[in-house]
Amino acid sequence: MTKAGTSVAADPSPPAVLQPRRRGVEFALLTVAVLLPVYGYCAVGLARDGTVPPGAAGYGAGLGVLALLAHLAVRLKAPYADPLLLPIGVLLNGLGLVLIYRLDLETPHDRAAPAQLVWSTLGVALFIAVVLLLRDHRMLQRYTYVSMVAALVLLALPILFPAVNGARIWIRIAGFSFQPGEFAKVLLAVFFAGYLAGNRHALTYTGRPLWGLKRFPRFQLPTGRVLGPIVAIWLLSVGVLVLERDLGTSLLFFGLFVVLLYVATGRTGWIAVGLLLAVAGAVAVGRLEPHVHSRVEDWLHPFASIEAGRGPGQLAQSLFAFAAGGMLGTGLGLGHSILIGFAVKSDFILATAGEELGLAGLAALFLLYGLLVERGYRTGLALRDPFGRLLATGLASIIALQVFVIAGGVTGLIPLTGMAMPFLAQGGSSVVTNWIIVALLIRMSDSARGQDIRGRAAVRRARAGAAARVPEKGAVRQTGAVREVGAAPDTGAVQGRGSGRGPVRERGREPVPETGGGPAPERGRGPVPGRRPLPGPGGGS
Numbered sequence: 001m002t003k004a005g006t007s008v009a010a011d012p013s014p015p016a017v018l019q020p021r022r023r024g025v026e027f028a029l030l031t032v033a034v035l036l037p038v039y040g041y042c043a044v045g046l047a048r049d050g051t052v053p054p055g056a057a058g059y060g061a062g063l064g065v066l067a068l069l070a071h072l073a074v075r076l077k078a079p080y081a082d083p084l085l086l087p088i089g090v091l092l093n094g095l096g097l098v099l100i101y102r103l104d105l106e107t108p109h110d111r112a113a114p115a116q117l118v119w120s121t122l123g124v125a126l127f128i129a130v131v132l133l134l135r136d137h138r139m140l141q142r143y144t145y146v147s148m149v150a151a152l153v154l155l156a157l158p159i160l161f162p163a164v165n166g167a168r169i170w171i172r173i174a175g176f177s178f179q180p181g182e183f184a185k186v187l188l189a190v191f192f193a194g195y196l197a198g199n200r201h202a203l204t205y206t207g208r209p210l211w212g213l214k215r216f217p218r219f220q221l222p223t224g225r226v227l228g229p230i231v232a233i234w235l236l237s238v239g240v241l242v243l244e245r246d247l248g249t250s251l252l253f254f255g256l257f258v259v260l261l262y263v264a265t266g267r268t269g270w271i272a273v274g275l276l277l278a279v280a281g282a283v284a285v286g287r288l289e290p291h292v293h294s295r296v297e298d299w300l301h302p303f304a305s306i307e308a309g310r311g312p313g314q315l316a317q318s319l320f321a322f323a324a325g326g327m328l329g330t331g332l333g334l335g336h337s338i339l340i341g342f343a344v345k346s347d348f349i350l351a352t353a354g355e356e357l358g359l360a361g362l363a364a365l366f367l368l369y370g371l372l373v374e375r376g377y378r379t380g381l382a383l384r385d386p387f388g389r390l391l392a393t394g395l396a397s398i399i400a401l402q403v404f405v406i407a408g409g410v411t412g413l414i415p416l417t418g419m420a421m422p423f424l425a426q427g428g429s430s431v432v433t434n435w436i437i438v439a440l441l442i443r444m445s446d447s448a449r450g451q452d453i454r455g456r457a458a459v460r461r462a463r464a465g466a467a468a469r470v471p472e473k474g475a476v477r478q479t480g481a482v483r484e485v486g487a488a489p490d491t492g493a494v495q496g497r498g499s500g501r502g503p504v505r506e507r508g509r510e511p512v513p514e515t516g517g518g519p520a521p522e523r524g525r526g527p528v529p530g531r532r533p534l535p536g537p538g539g540g541s
Contacts, residue, residue, distance in 0.1 A: 022083040023075045029087035030067045037094030044102045047333035066124045073128040078446035088372045089438045092423035103345050106338040112345050112426045119428030123435030130439035137444045141387045144194030151187035154180035159243050168244040181249045182429040193390035196264035203265045233257050245291045248417025252401050254278050259397045299415040318410045321355040329358030345426040350410050373400045376441050382448035392444050395437045
């Protein structure tokens with residue numbers, strides 16, 4: 001209790017709870033992510049030659065240094081980032097190097113692991129550059145249409161170069177080759193996110209009802225100005241399929257746009273329209289384009305070459321490899337997936353994993369990919385700006401679509417495509433692009449969690465300020481002044497807010513009101529200085 005004329009200090013606000021940055025968790029997971037590929041590297045040497053490979057220490061040290069540098073960049077510039085994204089990328093990249101090294105032992109004249117390690121180093125360097133230099137992902141929205149133009153240029157360039165294995169997706173200059181479509185998919189994700197973030201309301205709420213469906217306002221088409229870019233993207237995907245003979249890239253681009261269109265508008269009808277357009281384009285091109293038609297025939301009849309006496313084809317050998325792996329696999333270095341032939345280190349590297357790691361190893365790989373995609377979607381849900389939400393969702397969808405298209409192709413679920421498994425397969429352009437995707441997701445996850453922590457801190461500061469301004473305990477608010485208990489009232493009764501009773505006693509003593517005294521003043525009004533009070537009903541003045 002307080003005495004009259006004394007003041008009570010406001011209760012101190014609770015100390016701010018520091019949110020864990022979880023960089024220690026990331027470092028511990030990185031340690032495991034480095035040790036597992038080193039163990040696989042040693043297991044391949046023991047299975048093939050009975051000894052640990054002489055380069056095991058160098059391989060482990062190189063992978064560890066790359067992981068440490070990436071971790072330091074995240075700790076310095078993105079302290080609140082998701083702690084799972086970087087370890088998953090390092091683990092998948094390391095396992096890919098192990099599988100490529102294992103296949104190099106079967107082809108000593110064609111070694112791909114050293115080049116893949118160089119590309120991985122370049123990818124980590126670009127990862128560090130993105131984390132350090134890109135301070136806010138919203139800066140990318142300024143380059144929405146620049147990204148579109150750059151992506152179109154990258155997609156058109158391979159048309160000028162000769163086809164490789166039936167597809168025009170490579171640029172080869174002086175022995176150096178890269179696949180520009182891999183970089184174009186990130187640029188298109190930026191364009192799609194920027195365009196849909198600015199036009200999502202027009203796509204959702206404006207349009208013309210379909211003929212005969214005017215009673216159903218949900219069934220309406222957007223205006224031509226808004227729908228035009230959508231049709232253009234569909235035509236672009238079909239053009240890529242026709243001119244470059246690349247089924248995988250076409251499915252990826254159009255699937256990415258349909259997913260982002262659904263996320264931006266929330267209308268499931270766009271998914272149905274997108275699937276119908278994709279199926280129509282694929283069927284038409286599959287019948288007219290010989291290269292795509294042959295892949296569709298191989299998918300429909302994978303054992304036709306065996307029945308014809310020509311031996312198993314690539315898809316048949318891939319299915320045999322999965323069958324030979326069983327539940328636990330034959331062991332690293334003990335499979336025969338090299339019989340698949342060309343592209344065994346790129347398109348069909350998942351068959352090697354299935355044969356030598358078994359169904360259990362494949363399930364673990366798919367769980368890693370699923371976890372990577374889930375963390376990307378979680379980042380998109382946590383962000384507050386529409387562009388960031390769409391960009392994070394788009395980047396995560398790129399990985400999800402790639403894994404589905406490639407895994408579906410080598411297992412016979414869909415026709416084969418010429419894409420590389422993210423982080424796992426041979427391909428410098430692919431691994432560099434995937435590291436850029438992880439860097440962008442880390443930057444956005446840091447922004448999402450950082451803004452949440454800053455918001456909580458602002459709420460705590462506001463509550464602390466409000467607690468400091470609360471009247472002292474036992475004080476009674478009056479019009480124009482705060483009077484403490486025990487102070488003499490002006491008119492014999494405390495003119496409190498809404499009070500029509502006698503003097504208010506301190507809490508914890510006698511009952512609150514005393515029923516004597518004059519009549520209660522009008523509610524919400526107290527005596528006005530300098531003005532004579534009106535006489536009461538009893539005639540008193």
